Amino acid sequence: MRPDLEIIAALINPGARVLDLGCGGGELLHYLAREKGVNGYGVEKDPEQISACVRAGVNVLEHDLDAGLDRFPDSSFDMVVMTETLQAVAAPADLIDEMLRIGQECVVTFPNFGHWRCRLQLATQGRMPVARHLPHQWHDTPNIHLCTFGDFERLVNEKGLPIIERFVVDGHYKVRRGISRFANLIGTIAFYRLGRANR
Amino acid sequence: MVRLTDGDSVGLVEPRVAHFDQPFTLQCRETLPRFDLVYETYGELNAAKSNAVLVCHALSGDHHAAGYHTADDTKPGWWDVCIGPGKPIDTTKFFVVALNNLGGCNGSTGPRTVDPGTGEPYGENFPTVTVKDWVKSQAMLADALGIDRFAGIVGGSLGGMQALQWAIDYPDRIEHALVIAGAAKLSAQNIAFNEIARQAIQSDPEFHGGRYYQADAIPRRGLMLARMVGHVTYLSDDSMGVKFGRELKSGDIESGQDVQFQVESYLHYQGTSFSERFDANTYLLMTRALDYFDPALEFDGDLVRALSGATAKFLVLSFTSDWRFPPARSNEIVDALIEARKDVVSATIDSPNGHDSFLLPNDRYFDVLGGYLDTVAQSKG
DSSP: OOHHHHHHHTTSOTTOEEEEETOTTSHHHHHHHHHHOOEEEEEEOOHHHHHHHHHHTOOEEEOOGGGOSTTSOTTOEEEEEEESOGGGSSOHHHHHHHHHHHEEEEEEEEEBTTSHHHHHIIIIIOSOOOBTTBOOOGGGOSOOSOBOHHHHHHHHHHHTOOEEEEEEEOTTOOEEESOOHHHHHHOSEEEEEEEOOOO | OOOTTOTTSOOBOOOEEEEEOSOEEOTTSOEESOEEEEEEEESOOOTTSOOEEEEEOOTTOOSOOSSBSSTTOSSOOTTTTTEETTSSEETTTOEEEEEOOTTOSSSSSSTTSBOTTTSSBOGGGSOOOOHHHHHHHHHHHHHHTTOSSBSEEEEETHHHHHHHHHHHHOGGGBSEEEEESOOSSOOHHHHHHHHHHHHHHHTSGGGGGGTTTTTTOOOHHHHHHHHHHHHHHHSOHHHHHHHTTTOEEEEETTTTEEEEEHHHHHHHHHHHHHHHHSOHHHHHHHHHHHHHOOTTGGGTTOHHHHHTTOOOEEEEEEETTOSSSOHHHHHHHHHHHHHTTOOEEEEEEOOSSGGGGGGSOOHHHHHHHHHHHHHHHHTTO
């Protein structure tokens, strides 16, 4: 099992109605259905991943996140989850707004471009970083909107979104609470559970 | 010629007829004193009778969905690409039932049938039949075959609408509804095309107000035109461009002599062969059933409420180039299912072949359809 699934599952209330954006082969939804009685739907655009969902018996909708999420009504889900997909969409900031229109809460995870290995490669080699959590070359990467934990934190603050929970994991999926300068150096993936802005 | 050695064909098949001797009251409140449904089956019903799959046909289909009737047949049943050993609807796993719907013209009771009340063919007096009526009659056929509950009900286009109606009307008798290239109701444009087809038939002098059997006539031109306009809506601009382009069958454009484009010749051929095999009154009846289909109507137009009682799981498939029932129409079904909290898998298959895509081989289409049905078969042990 993917080590991040258990970590994400801990952020999701039992029995919640979950929409998983960029659900891949449906591993998370399958896990949530089994472990937490979650009734979920995945959104995916890759035919091979959709086939994997079909064979895993996971609810999946073929849909491109970049086409917008208008088809999902306001507050139609308890929780909208997006794991390691934020960096690959055309308009990440708008998408977060949409996630919190559709869901009461959202969970977002993304790889850290501020990890020390990335910084070191850029600083010493003058090359775009390639790391285990960011394995693509610059010209063939789906990751068009990479950010650091600090960048994301700033966006969340600008939007005035309450952070319900946040933590990072290091290269060994060891969880570290809080987003400190240190975490921004050693964390590979950040996990944020966000609520709606108080207006 | 039938190559019975082909491992993926169901081979020679024989239609059977189910007689129903009790009166059948239709949604329009008219009653048929008795009726027949002609059907075929492929594969074996398991001991638990849990592996039955019902195949519902579209506008011009019938019970002959797979295999061959004689060794001399040049063409197999209309959905042979999908039904057979190892095919997406795998007859080594499922017991497949295909029928000709009520009002049809290939053996089931329809306008050609003699009305026992008058001694003459029903003709234009055959009662209005709806998708709901079809589903009810299909449930009676299931009773006759000893099938309490279908593992799956599958259809494309109008066939998919029957699968959807099943899930609403008989939630206890359907485990999976597979709705392919369908819609929850027709658009004004869809109805408009159907009306052009109906007018073509009804304005043919050989139609005789629907009493052409008695006049020993056939409204061939009307049927041909109806099929031609229908056929264009089943293809896509791209697929017609690739298939025909501006190729000429005969003549010369510069001199303007005897010009016939390939696409004209093709449509004439399609229209003519259709007019020889299909009944005009059945065509009118089937297009009306399509137009009237709107399962949300009895729920104040609320599709979510209509689907709220369904217990089936759904597979909803559409095709990118289908402009008759485009992906957006399938997504309306999908979105209502999500809101009604039903299990659903949906995919939009990349295909250049328009609405006809559901009848044609396509790797991804078959992978999703077959993959979905594999999981259904696995749940049967």
